[in-house]
Amino acid sequence: MKLVQVFQDEQADAVFGSRFLASEYRRVLFFRHQVGNHFLTLLCNIVSDLNLTDMETCYKMVRTSLFKSIPLVGKRFEIEAELSIKLAKRGARIFEVPIRYAGRTYQEGKKIGWKDGVRAIAAILRFRFSDYIYAEDAYGSQILGRLNRAPRFIKWMADVIRPYVGEKVLEIGAGTGNLTLQLVPRRLYWASDITIPCILTYLENLGVNRPYMRVGYTDGEKGDSFPRGQKFDTVICLNVVEHLADDLGALVRNHGLRRVMDR
Numbered sequence: 642m643k644l645v646q647v648f649q650d651e652q653a654d655a656v657f658g659s660r661f662l663a664s665e666y667r668r669v670l671f672f673r674h675q676v677g678n679h680f681l682t683l684l685c686n687i688v689s690d691l692n693l694t695d696m697e698t699c700y701k702m703v704r705t706s707l708f709k710s711i712p713l714v715g716k717r718f719e720i721e722a723e724l725s726i727k728l729a730k731r732g733a734r735i736f737e738v739p740i741r742y743a744g745r746t747y748q749e750g751k752k753i754g755w756k757d758g759v760r761a762i763a764a765i766l767r768f769r770f771s772d773y774i775y776a777e778d779a780y781g782s783q784i785l786g787r788l789n790r791a792p793r794f795i796k797w798m799a800d801v802i803r804p805y806v807g808e809k810v811l812e813i814g815a816g817t818g819n820l821t822l823q824l825v826p827r828r829l830y831w832a833s834d835i836t837i838p839c840i841l842t843y844l845e846n847l848g849v850n851r852p853y854m855r856v857g858y859t860d861g862e863k864g865d866s867f868p869r870g871q872k873f874d875t876v877i878c879l880n881v882v883e884h885l886a887d888d889l890g891a892l893v894r895n896h897g898l899r900r901v902m903d904r
Contacts, residue, residue, distance in 0.1 A: 643658075643738045643740075644700065644738055645702070647738060648702070648704070651734070651736060652734060652846055652849055653735070654703065654704050654707050654728070654733035654843075654846065655701065655702065655703045655707070655733050655734070655736070656701075656735070656736045656737070656738060657693065657695065657698050657700060657701050657735065657736070657738075658695075658737070658738055658739075658740035659693075659694045659695040659698060659737045659738065659740065660695050660698060660740060660742040661679075661694045662694055662695075662737060662738070662739035662740075663739055674753075677758050678695065678696075678697050681696060681697055681722070681758065681761050681762070681765070682695060682696040684762065684765050685722055685726065685765050688765055688768075688769040689726045689729035689730070689769075690729065691729050694737060695737070696721060696722065696725050697721050698740075699721075700740055701721075701724065703724070703728070703733075706842065707731070707733065707842070709776070710775060711724070711728070711731070711774065711775070711776065712773055712775070712776045712777075713727075714773075715764055715768075717757065717760065718753065718757045718761055718764075719761065719763075719764035721761070722768060723764060723768050726765070726768040727768065727774045730772075730774045730789065731774055731817075731843075732818075732843070734846050734849075772787055772789070772790050788816070788880075789817065789819065792819075795819045795820060795823060798823075798879060799820055799824055802824075802877065802879075803823075803824065805875070806824060806827075806875045806877070807827075807873070807875045808828040808829070808874060809827065809828055809829040809872065809873045810827050810829065810830045810831065810873060810875045810876075810877060811831045811833065811868065811871070811873045811875070811877070812824075812830070812831065812833065812876075812877040812878075813833055813834075813859050813861050813877065813878045813881055814833075814834055814835075814861065814878060814880065814884075815832035815833060815834050816840065817843055818843070818844055818847045820877070820879060821844075821847065822847070824877075825851065825853070826853055827853060828853060829855070829871075829873075830851075830853055830854050830855070831854075831855045831856075831868055832844045832847070832848075832854065832855070832856050833856070833857045833858060833859035833868070834858070835858065835860050841856060841857075841858065855868075861878060861881055861882065861885055862885055
């Protein structure tokens with residue numbers, strides 16, 4: 642199947658089948674539906690900064706771990722806009738492939754009407770302003786979603802520490818890479834986090850086309866989880882230490898920083 646192949650070849654997070662990309666053939670149906678579809682896709686692209694060609698497609702495939710971590714609250718056709726916008730806000734790698742589509746007529750059972758179009762517009766505007774993009778979990782992933790909405794704060798943190806950051810860096814608690822993207826490129830940048838579902842996969846996607854970047858599991862309270870055989874100029878641990886059950890004990894007992902820093 643063409644959609645599955647893209648996951649294997651391109652490290653995709655989501656693949657949409659588009660009825661409007663070139664394909665061998667397609668069934669000719671209602672002009673008004675195509676105009677409405679293009680309008681809704683355009684509006685979705687404006688609020689999400691994507692360049693989809695077919696937001697309303699029913700052919701959508703999403704990695705299981707990512708899909709389970711996205712809270713979906715929309716009903717009926719609202720789900721198409723909700724999923725597209727929330728994937729964009731999560732920084733997902735989205736691809737489109739052309740599909741052949743033989744849609745139904747109303748006589749054959751098609752049920753979508755103009756009211757669904759109005760609901761879709763309302764959904765696009767609703768989810769444009771929502772930061773409810775992480776399902777509730779024990780890791781506090783919702784905080785990551787809200788931090789994404791504070792780019793000036795992230796830039797300020799990066800500007801403060803940048804003069805002191807060397808060329809070989811270990812970042813503990815990289816999350817979704819907000820700070821990481823402000824500090825790369827470096828000779829070596831090791832972005833790490835605990836095993837939150839889909840977070841490490843997300844960081845690995847950031848490493849695509851960044852040969853200096855490595856991704857791995859590191860628990861600030863477990864010294865044996867630090868990258869083995871690596872030496873770093875700088876260890877970054879912002880907005881993390883305060884979440885450790887025994888922050889001082891973790892630094893004293895594990896001696897992790899002493900082992901990984903080359904000074």
